[in-house]
Amino acid sequence: MLEILYQDEDIIAINKPHGLLVHRSSIARDASEFALQLLRDQIGQPVYPAHRLDRKTAGILLFSLNKETDKELQQLFQNQLVDKRYIAVLRGHAPEEMLIDYPLKKDKGVMQEAQTNFKTIAKAELPFSSGKFPTSRYSLVEANPTTGRMHQLRKHFAHIFHPIIGDRPHGCNKQNKFWKENFEMDTMMLHASEITFKHPKRQNIITIQAGLQPEFQRVLTLLNLEN
Numbered sequence: 001m002l003e004i005l006y007q008d009e010d011i012i013a014i015n016k017p018h019g020l021l022v023h024r025s026s027i028a029r030d031a032s033e034f035a036l037q038l039l040r041d042q043i044g045q046p047v048y049p050a051h052r053l054d055r056k057t058a059g060i061l062l063f064s065l066n067k068e069t070d071k072e073l074q075q076l077f078q079n080q081l082v083d084k085r086y087i088a089v090l091r092g093h094a095p096e097e098m099l100i101d102y103p104l105k106k107d108k109g110v111m112q113e114a115q116t117n118f119k120t121i122a123k124a125e126l127p128f129s130s131g132k133f134p135t136s137r138y139s140l141v142e143a144n145p146t147t148g149r150m151h152q153l154r155k156h157f158a159h160i161f162h163p164i165i166g167d168r169p170h171g172c173n174k175q176n177k178f179w180k181e182n183f184e185m186d187t188m189m190l191h192a193s194e195i196t197f198k199h200p201k202r203q204n205i206i207t208i209q210a211g212l213q214p215e216f217q218r219v220l221t222l223l224n225l226e227n
Contacts, residue, residue: 002039005060006208010069010201012047014039015210016061018187022049035061051077054151056166058213059086059192072200077148083196086143086153087121087212089189089219090162091130091172094120094139100156104149116156118143124223128178136175138165140225142193153190165189165219183222187215 003015016022016035023036039047047063050073064070076082100116122140130136139162145152154170157163163171165179166188179185196207212220 002035002042003210004043005210006206007043008202010065011050011062011073011199011206012039012043012065013060013062013195013208015213016053016058016192017213018056018058018215021055022052022061036063039063050074051082051148053192054154054188054190056188057086057190057192058210058216060195060208060210061192062195062208069200073197076197076200080146080148081197083194084145084148084192085194086145087191087193087216088141088143088153088157089165089216089223089225090139090141090157091137091165091175092139092162093123093137094118094141094160094162096120098160100160102156102159104152104155106149112147112149114145114147114149114152114156116143116145116147116153122225124225126223128182130174130178136178138223138225140220140223154188179219183219185215185219187219189216189219191216 005015006013021034023034048070050062050064053061064073097119103111104114106112118141120139120141124138125135128136143153154164154167158170165175166186191212194209199206
């Protein structure tokens with residue numbers, strides 16, 4: 001059963017687990033379960049995804065319950081009228097606060113502007129040498145992307161040399177191997193934690209929050225980090 005975070009007559013939101021695709025995709029033929037079909041069967045009515053989350057990303061996934069609301073919600077996302085918050089574990093000790101303003105390449109080489117604000121919540125170290133450092137350093141951050149480009153957070157954090165733990169192909173192969181071999185952990189540490197928008201029908205402000213998935217929480221425990 002999917003965890004339902006919010007539901008009314010027009011909108012429903014779930015806490016998507018890591019590794020679950022939003023819908024069928026030709027680039028992931030190995031998958032047999034999809035959030036869209038699982039939710040449709042769970043509530044017994046059609047659902048329409050208002051946005052996307054990467055397969056490896058967990059957290060808030062918003063659906064419309066009718067086609068009219070679907071158009072209106074998608075318009076909110078396209079017009080950057082949805083405030084999105086993510087939690088991530090990065091390699092290294094990241095800056096306390098930063099705006100990453102770095103264009104990203106779309107299909108056919110077209111460049112798109114992309115901005116991500118983030119702040120560091122906590123830092124940690126493990127007694128495992130990494131590069132020039134005698135220990136491995138990590139940061140727990142909250143990210144607020146103001147644009148919605150494909151793999152934006154993954155690419156932006158890799159761009160500033162603080163890639164997300166468990167990310168492939170944008171992450172650190174050495175760190176990913178370390179986590180898999182020592183902790184049997186190969187989940188990407190990225191979680192969509194909060195979303196705020198104006199309800200397209202009721203016109204009130206809706207804020208939805210999603211708790212961390214168990215594997216994300218396990219990593220924080222291993223690092224002695226508190227979210």
